[in-house]
Amino acid sequence: MGYIKGRDRDQQVLFPKAIDDYVSESNPVRVIEAFTGMLDFKELGFERGEAAATGRPGYDPRLMMGLYIWGHLNQMRSSRKLEKECGRNLEVIWLMEDLRPDFKTIADFRKDNGQSIRQVMVKFRLWCMGEGLYGREIASIDGSKFEAVNSRDRNYNEDKLNRIIEHERERVEKYLKEIEETDQEEKDDPEKSVEELEKALATMKERVARNEELLRQLKESGESQLSLTDKESRLMKTNNGGHEVSFNVQMVVDAENKLIAEYEVTNEGNDRGQLANMAKKGKEALQVDKLKVLADRGYYDGNTIKECEEAGITPYLPTPASSAEAKGVYAADRFSYDEKRDLYTCPEGKELTFRTKEKMRKKEYKIYRTDGCLTCPLRAQCTKSKSGRKIRRWVDQAVVDRLKKRMQEHPDSMKKRKGMAEHPFGTIKRAMNQGYFLMKGIKKVTIEMSLTVLAYNIKRVISVLGVEEIVKSMRGTASSKDLTLFSRLIRSLRTILISIYEIAHRKAQYSILPLLKEDFYRHAGFHTVSTADGTDKSRLKAGLKTLTLFLCGQIRIKTAIFCKQQTEMIKDK
Numbered sequence: 001m002g003y004i005k006g007r008d009r010d011q012q013v014l015f016p017k018a019i020d021d022y023v024s025e026s027n028p029v030r031v032i033e034a035f036t037g038m039l040d041f042k043e044l045g046f047e048r049g050e051a052a053a054t055g056r057p058g059y060d061p062r063l064m065m066g067l068y069i070w071g072h073l074n075q076m077r078s079s080r081k082l083e084k085e086c087g088r089n090l091e092v093i094w095l096m097e098d099l100r101p102d103f104k105t106i107a108d109f110r111k112d113n114g115q116s117i118r119q120v121m122v123k124f125r126l127w128c129m130g131e132g133l134y135g136r137e138i139a140s141i142d143g144s145k146f147e148a149v150n151s152r153d154r155n156y157n158e159d160k161l162n163r164i165i166e167h168e169r170e171r172v173e174k175y176l177k178e179i180e181e182t183d184q185e186e187k188d189d190p191e192k193s194v195e196e197l198e199k200a201l202a203t204m205k206e207r208v209a210r211n212e213e214l215l216r217q218l219k220e221s222g223e224s225q226l227s228l229t230d231k232e233s234r235l236m237k238t239n240n241g242g243h244e245v246s247f248n249v250q251m252v253v254d255a256e257n258k259l260i261a262e263y264e265v266t267n268e269g270n271d272r273g274q275l276a277n278m279a280k281k282g283k284e285a286l287q288v289d290k291l292k293v294l295a296d297r298g299y300y301d302g303n304t305i306k307e308c309e310e311a312g313i314t315p316y317l318p319t320p321a322s323s324a325e326a327k328g329v330y331a332a333d334r335f336s337y338d339e340k341r342d343l344y345t346c347p348e349g350k351e352l353t354f355r356t357k358e359k360m361r362k363k364e365y366k367i368y369r370t371d372g373c374l375t376c377p378l379r380a381q382c383t384k385s386k387s388g389r390k391i392r393r394w395v396d397q398a399v400v401d402r403l404k405k406r407m408q409e410h411p412d413s414m415k416k417r418k419g420m421a422e423h424p425f426g427t428i429k430r431a432m433n434q435g436y437f438l439m440k441g442i443k444k445v446t447i448e449m450s451l452t453v454l455a456y457n458i459k460r461v462i463s464v465l466g467v468e469e470i471v472k473s474m475r476g477t478a479s480s481k482d483l484t485l486f487s488r489l490i491r492s493l494r495t496i497l498i499s500i501y502e503i504a505h506r507k508a509q510y511s512i513l514p515l516l517k518e519d520f521y522r523h524a525g526f527h528t529v530s531t532a533d534g535t536d537k538s539r540l541k542a543g544l545k546t547l548t549l550f551l552c553g554q555i556r557i558k559t560a561i562f563c564k565q566q567t568e569m570i571k572d573k
Contacts, residue, residue: 072455135256142421148233252282294417
C-alpha cells in the first residue's frame with residue numbers, strides 16, 4: 001500500500017498573508033502577548049520602558065520580556081537558543097513581530113532589568129488575585145535544591161582542603177625520595193629521569209601552595225565552604241541522599257490552584273529558620289491579615305513558630321520526635337504539666353518543681369527536678385543520670401503546646417501540604433526541566449527564578465482557565481487604558497504634522513524627511529495601543545504606517561512643486 005505521501009519540497013504554495021494565521025486562538029503564546037501588552041514598562045522601571053525621542057531605536061521591552069517568558073515555558077532559557085528560535089519558530093516570529101535580536105542583546109535585557117523582571121512576576125500575581133485564582137487562606141511553604149553552576153570538585157571546606165594538602169605533601173616527600181634514589185643509581189641517561197621527577201615535583205608544590213591559599217581565604221571569610229565558580233553556591237544534601245553544589249529555593253504556594261505566591265533563593269543548606277521569613281512574605285504577597293501555613297518537620301524551630309503567631313500567621317507542622325525513647329528512657333511527654341502550680345508530675349506520681357533557668361541555642365529554659373528519683377523503682381526507665389531526672393521547659397512552651405493541639409485536630413494537614421508544596425517543584429524540575437541554574441550568584445539566579453516562577457504560574461493558569469478566557473480578560477484590563485493611549489497617539493500625530501509643516505515652509509531641513517517614518521513610531525508608542533473590541537493591533541499599526549507614508553509622500557510632492565516654482569521664478573528674472 002505504500003506510505004503516507006508528503007508534499008514535494010519544490011512545489012510552490014500560497015502561504016497565508018499574515019503570520020497571525022499560523023497561530024491558533026488557543027496557542028499559549030497569545031497569553032504572553034496579551035499579558036505583556038497590559039503592562040506599563042515605564043512604571044516597572046525597565047530600560048527603554050518609554051521609547052526615546054532621539055537616537056537609534058531600541059527593542060521594545062514588551063517583545064523582549066515576552067521572548068523570555070516563552071523561552072521558560074518551552075525549556076529554552078539560553079540567550080543563544082532564543083536567538084535561533086527568533087528565526088525559525090513561528091510562535092516566536094509572531095510574538096517578536098519578525099524581529100531577530102542577537103544573543104548579546106537578549107542576554108543584556110535580562111542583566112539590565114533584573115528588579116523590573118521580578119516586578120513583572122508580581123504584576124501577574126496581582127492579576128491572578130483580581131481573577132480570584134488565589135484562595136488567600138491557606139498556603140504551604142517548602143524548599144528544594146537547584147543545582148548551581150559549580151561542580152563538587154570546585155567546592156571546598158576546611159576538612160577537604162586539609163586532606164588535599166596533606167595528600168599533596170606526602171606525594172612531594174615521595175618524589176623527593178625518588179629523586180635522591182635516582183641520583184645515586186647508575187643509568188644510561190639519569191639526567192632525563194631526574195629532570196622529569198623535578199618537573200612533576202614543581203607541579204605538586206604549586207598545587208600545595210594554591211590549596212594553602214584557598215584554605216587561608218576560607219578562614220578569613222568566616223564561611224564554612226568555598227566555591228570557586230559560583231562563589232555564593234554551597235554544597236547541600238539533596239533528597240536522593242547525595243550532595244550537590246546548589247541553591248536552596250523557598251516557595252510559598254497558595255492552596256486554591258497551587259499558584260506560587262512568593263519565593264526566595266538562599267544558600268542555606270536546610271530549611272530551619274525560614275518559616276517565619278517566608279510566611280511573612282507570603283502573607284504580604286497575598287495581602288491578608290491572617291494566614292494559615294503548612295510546612296514539614298524541617299522548618300521546626302520554636303522561635304520562628306512564635307514569630308509567626310505574633311504576625312497573625314497560624315503554622316501547622318509536625319514536632320520532632322523525642323530522643324529520649326531512643327535512649328531507652330521516658331520521653332518528656334510522659335510527664336504531665338500543671339500550669340497553675342508550675343510543676344511536672346512523673347509517671348510514678350512524683351512532682352518535679354522549678355529550680356533554675358538556663359540558656360541554650362538562643363532559647364531560655366526553665367529546669368524542673370525532684371528529690372524522689374533516689375528511691376524510685378522506675379528510675380532505670382526514667383533516667384540514667386546520677387542526679388536524677390531533669391525536665392527542660394522552654395519559657396514559651398505554650399507556643400509548642402498550641403501547635404501540637406492544632407496538629408491533633410487536623411491530622412490530614414501534612415497530606416494536604418504534600419499535594420500543595422511539591423506540585424510546583426515537580427512541575428518546574430520535571431515538566432519544565434529547570435532544576436538547575438544557568439547564571440551565577442544569588443542576585444542573578446534570583447532573576448532567573450523570577451522568570452521560572454512567572455512561567456510556572458502562567459502555565460498553571462492556562463490549565464485552569466484556558467488561553468482564550470485569559471486573553472479576553474487581559475484585553476479587557478488593557479482596554480481601560482485606551483483613552484490615555486489614544487491621547488498620546490493624537491499628541492504624537494500633532495508632533496509629526498508640525499515637522500511636516502516646518503519642512504513645507506522651509507523652516508527645517510528637507511533631509512530629515514526620511515526620519516519621519518521611524519519618528520512617528522517613537523513618538524506614538526504604538527506598541528501600547530489596544531482596542532476594547534479586541535481589534536488586532538497589528539492592523540492598527542499597519543494603518544498608522546500607511547498614514548505616515550501618505551503624509552511624507554504629500555510633503556515630498558509639495559516640496560518638489562515649491563522648488564520647481566522657485567526655480568522658474570529665478571529663470572524669468
